[in-house]
Amino acid sequence: MSAETGDRLGSLSPDRTPGARAVALVGVLVLTGTYLSVLYHVTDVVGGRTAFLAVVAGAFLFATLLGRFLGVRVAVVVTAALLAGGFGLYVFTLPRSQLELLTPGRILADTVALLTGLSVLRLTGASVWAMAIAPGPVFLSWYLALRRRYVAAVAVGGVTLTLFVLTGDAGQLTTLVGVVGGTVAVAAATFERYGAGVAQVDVVTILLAAMIVSAGTVSVVPGAEGAPLLPNRGSPTMEANLVDAQDRIGVVGSIRLSPKVRFTVNSSEQSYWQTAAYDRYTGDGWVRTGNTNPYSGRLRGPPGASETIEQTVTAKDTISILPSAWRPVELEGDVASDAEVTQQGGIRPTRSLDSGEQYTVTSQKPLYTTEELRRSGTDYPDAIAEQYLQLPDSTPDRVRRKADEIAGDENTPYDKAVAIETYLEENKQYSLSVSQPSGNTADAFLFEMDAGYCVYYATTMVVLLRSEGVPARFVTGYTPGEETDEGNYVVRGLDSHAWVEVYFEDVGWVRFDPTPSSPRETAESTRLTEARQNGAEGVDTETTQTTSTPTPTTVPATTDSDSDADSGDGGADSGTPTPTLSEADDDENATPPGAAPGIETATTEPGGSSSVPSLPPGRTLALGLVALAGLVAGARRTGVTERAYRFVWLRYQGARDDPSADAVRAYRRLEYLLERRYRARRTGETPRDYVSAVGRVGLDGDVRRVSETYERARYGDGVTRGEADEAIAAVDRLVKESTPILGRFRRN
Known part of the structure; x- marks a missing residue:
């Protein structure tokens, strides 16, 4: 009897154990649902949810209708054709500029990058990629499940889910749910084949619950995005999350300030020292899209008038960033041969810089007046509009209504930006102690939170601007730091910061900073004073050791002939740049949230004074439900x-x-x-x-x-x-x- 004949006979054989087949199919569906949830999130972020759901439904229907007629070999060929056709569609929809870079070497490099942590959300045509990749594994795994080849179906789904674990898009909870689904399917297949009673599922449930609960306290999923299900003690390391030149930033809850010196800058002009810009908003964080290219010489400057700023940066700690004033056009030093340029115009190293290592950056600072910005039109280039007006499809309508309420009556992008910036400064309080919101960050900050720090302010301003049709992006880096003498700045971890850049025609990207300055200054001074009193190491250099606690340096307000967009009308440069919202390293001198005097006076409890208790975080609730299921199964098993x-x-x-x-x-x-x-x-x-x-x-x-x-x-x-x-x-x-x-x- 041939394998194909045996397969057909096997698909028609009766169940030895009633109900086992249904359990196995449910397990395969759960596993399939986990990696489809990742792809659905991608299409939600970049658009195309409806088309994606239609493609997935078609793959399920195709497998169901042809499952009884196609042999396994033919099904594998069909799957290969689906994948090849999907890849062809993806390549066909790429912009011409990306197609020119699509060499065999680039394809191989991107494939390796995907398998080592490159998020799918970083791909330029992420939504098309999601719709291209989904039909193949969905068709094959469901086909195999219908043919009672459950182990093979789980293998197909497991390989697909593993891909998204490696890219970092499948979080720990998603991964564990997929493991549960696959394990249940294999266990049910064993029950069906050998006649074991489905009551034995209690044993499987107990084992799975134990696995999930133990994994919930220690992160063991390689490459998985996110933290363990149970919250870690103390605040997370926000500085690394903000400025360590990562491709993805997640919004966290409470943070601490780090007083350690990171680098010094000798500059012809004071500025914010930018490290990265992010274009794609996911609803709970930011992603930097596109490929990087090796730095190979002078870069393009801003489209309009500009002035030159020379900066020499000296690392005082091991850093993996290249801070510079916007817009960097030339890099000198040993690190230049190990630097790369992002699609957003930033520079970053491919290696870490050791303490004492130097580099020099030449930046071209855009020059403009307020009136020039007000006259700027809205006929944005297609690439700018597509990349910097993106919002997830799931963005609540009330966010768009709020944007219209705040800035809908303003006639120019500049006035809209100023209106939104002013609204956030005046209506939200600054706090380092907040609860991490679930769902859309901007929505939560606007309607459910009374206070937050720079990440919340900047994220919300970008979302409101995009809702009004104004291109904007989320930017990270450092405020100027402590000026020890003319042109020399000492930059600490607590100077790390997030702000907003808005695009103007014939000018380029212009900085706005909606985070209130005074509370940040208080937090910075208090934290630095405490660190010095405690004898903390690494918080001073030779030029700062004998000085008193500094007043944060100011970025002078500019004139109409030489200004930043944020001068004059409540912008970032009007007044004093403030200490940043970075978090302390996990060292012995790190201060727990609220422990430093003065920080508490600058904070407000999130959500006001309401006494209504809040629910635990979603992942913690999920962990509790899994533990409860395990306990119930154990109780059933023991009577x-x-x-x-x-x-x-x-x-x-x-x-x-x-x-x-x-x-x-x-x-x-x-x-x-x-x-x-x-x-x-x-x-x-x-x-x-x-x-x-x-x-x-x-x-x-x-x-x-x-x-x-x-x-x-x-x-x-x-x-x-x-x-x-x-x-x-x-x-x-x-x-x-x-x-x-x-x-x-x-x-x-």
Whole structure:
């Protein structure tokens, strides 16, 4: 008999274990759902959810209709064709500029990058890629599941999910749910094949719950995005998350400030030292899209007038960033041969810089006046509009309505930016101690939070601007730092910051900073003073050791002939740049949230003074539910649930309705008591014979009366309400007089 014939016969064979097939199919669907959830999130972020769902539904339908007719080999060929066609569609939809870079070497490099942490969201045509990749594994895994090849179906789904674990797009919870689904499918397939009862699923549930709970406290999923399900003690390291030149930033909750010196800058002009810009908003974080190219010489400057800023940066700690004023056009130093240029115009190293290592950056700072920005048009280049107006499809409508409320009456992109910046500065308070929101960050900050720090302010401003059709992006880096003498700046971890850049025609990217400055200054000064008093190491250089706690350096307000966009109208450069919202390293001098005096005075409890308790984070709730499922399965396996049920059932008769039914239930309770104390009623033994047999040991007269009432209720003309209540009361007395195991009924 051929393999194909055997496969067809196997697909038609009856189940050995009723229900096992259904459980196996559900397990495969759960596993499939985990990697589809990743791809669905991609299409939600970049657009195309409806088309994606249609493609997935088509793949399921295709597999279901052809499952009985296609052989395995043909199904594999069909899957390969789906993948090849999808890749062709993806390549066809890429912009021409990207196609020119699509060499075999680039394809191989991008494939390796995907398998080592390159998020799918960084791909230029991410939504098309998602729709291209989905049909193949969905079709093949569901086809195999329908043919009862569950292990092979799980293998297909597992390989696909593993891809997204490696890219970092599948979070820990998603990965664990996929593992659960696959394990359940394989276990059910084993039950079906060998005739094991589906009740054995209790054992599988216990094992899976134990695995998930243990994994929830220690992150063991390689490459998985996110933190363990249970929150870590203390605040996360926000500085690394903000400025360490990563391709993806997630929004976290409470943070701490790090007083350690990171680098020094000798510059011809004071500035914010930018490290990265992010274009794609995911709803709970930011992603930098596109490829990087090796730095190979002078870069393009801004489209309009500009002035030159020379900076020499010296690392005072190991850093993996190249801070510089915007816009960097030339890099000198040993690191230049190890630097790359991002699609957003930033530069970053491919290696870490050691303490003492230097490099020099030449930047071209855009020059413009407020009136020039107000005259800027809205005929944005297609690439700018497509990349910097993106918002997830799931962005709540109330966010767009709020944007219109704040800036809808303004006529120019500049005035819209100023209106939104001013609104956030005046209506939200600054706090380092906040609860990480679930769902859309901008929505939560606008409608559910009273306070936040720079990440929340900058994220929300970008989202509001994009809602109004103004291209904007999320930018990270450092504020100027402490100026020790003219042109020299000492930059600490607490200077790390996030702000906003808005695109203007003929000018380029212009900085805005919606985070209130005064509370940040207080937090910075307080943290640095405390660190010095505690004798913390690495918080000063030779030029700062003898100085008192500095007042944060200012970026001078600029004139109309030489300005930043944010000068004058409440922008970032109007007033004093403030200390940043970075978090301390996990060293012995790190300060827990709220521990430093002064920081508390600069904060407000999130959500106001409401006394209504908030729910735990979603991942913690999920972990609790999984643990509960494991406990319930363990209780079932050991008989605890049955004993608990019997304990309650024995002691509580429940609602009284039909007298005859109540009398029957009262007798059932009595019989359970007799069974526990003496013996069970034998097969064929009538209730009367049973009571007579055990009555030889001497029983209370109530026992016989309850038995007689039962006989009339069950086999006679029924009983009255009073007789039923008397039987119930008699059994209640016997239960109360019994010991926890049963005790004695004897009264006389």
